[in-house]
Amino acid sequence: MFEIHPLYSLAGVAVGLLVGLTGVGGGSLMTPLLVLAFGFHPTTAVGTDLLYASATKTVGTAVHGFNRTVDWKVVRRLAIGSVPATLVTLLALAYAGTKFDGTEHVITVTLGFALIATAIAMAFRRQILAYYADAIDAMTDGKVKRLTVILGVALGVLVSLSSVGAGALGMTALLVLYPKLPTNRLVGSDIAHAVPLTLIAGMGHWAMGSVDFGLLVSLLIGSVPGIIIGSLVSARIPDHVSRAVLAGTLAIVGGKLIF
Template identity: 30%
Template sequence: MQIDIFLPIARMPFNIFSVLGMGGAVGLLSGLFGVGGGFLLTPLLMMAGVPPAVAVASDTNQIVAASASGTLAHSRNSNVDFKLGFIILAGGLIGGSYGTELVKILRGLGSFEFVVKIAYVVMLFAVGVFMFFESIHTLRKKPGEESKPVPRKFMQSLPLQLYFEVSGVQCSLLALFGLGFLIGILAAIMGVGGGFIMLPVMIYIIGMPTLKAVGTSIFTVVFTAINVTIAQAILNGTVDLVLAMLLLIGSSIGAQFGVKIGKQLRGEQLRIVFSLVVLAVMVKILLDLLVAPTSTIVPGGGH
């Protein structure tokens, strides 16, 4: 069905059902894995002809809605650890500010983008492969065989220990703040929201159960997305409210279904699917880097 709507900032007509569909697919991932989904939606919008700067900014705006919707759904199932989330978030926001400054310094040194892209691909590959094999291993393991990984032992030996009732984990406040800070720096350098890094950190380093990690991760994404949306509106004026509103209707509905599907899966199964998504994104980025572009001059303003 061809019902178009004119996007005032992108300055183009766009099929309403395509936007709703794209938003729905990304919202599903958001509810399922606690990620923002910008890694998928921004390239999809750009392929559909939306200018890169508008795609990035409007995508971030809809992530606010999808993550708020996902947080609400997860909180109803008591899967959001607000206390732990706020500590990581505080570290993440401060780390993000330092990360932005670090980007300026690294850009001055040259070859910044080359190093970042390589680091991003390697990180996604490492996270994806590790999560995949770890989850397969856990699925095959007999119950009661669980062993505590070294980073988790280290975290529990640091001062200012707090107990988090919702997640059922004990952890140092300093360590959580430090992890949030590192995630913020990485997110700023890589130009991503941080959900991809957040989930493995919460599961493997902090030791949170998978569903609690997903719920808490999506809760932190709400605030990072709000921060970026306002920054984009002030600095670039590229948030397309009409595009974002259509996307958010799709993504908020998709996020609800994502949460429902997530509840039907075991933690290990969820981690296997997540690791496959991470590896697929890694392959997509790698192909973008390896395949020669049709033109070496391209519209700017994206990530």
């Protein structure tokens, strides 16, 4: 029987609400929260957060799918790259764990770099979007597709190692690649793509023994209602409001990471 921790459940509510509303805040907020505020080992935080993200984003995908705020073409393109990359990364981690003693250190270092990259993407999102706007407008759909698959590969590796990237980094890249799509459809697509990505990565970490199921259950109790509320609100607010909420969320998460 798992012991339920109310404080962890409250953290799940807050993070679930942000994920449902913006597609951002899962790994980039929950993983450092578990490590820095609650004192969990980075490897345990990564593995538990991946299964937590899979469960919460499955609920979010159902809500976004019902409201038709998922672009399945974008999801397929991302998954073509991310699923094989995730499997290869997990196999590499499993092999390294049997041959070397520094696997946990690799995960910890990757988590640190992922958090720094996330903070940069958050701090300079507007400049990034403006810098690439003209180049993206001139691109053919085929090139956008290839770049989306490459993005999926990068997210598959990064998320498998650190649980960070599917939300903040993925959303920034999607906003660059698909500037004409409404934000709530990109949010829904980002959440839908994260389901197979985090599930496969989370199962791999489970097999390696780096999942705390008491923590997982506590987080899910709070996050499921949180992500339902956030997803419902996301589908019913104007696009410019959604963009403002997304920017505010990125700034808050970036502040947490920096300070």
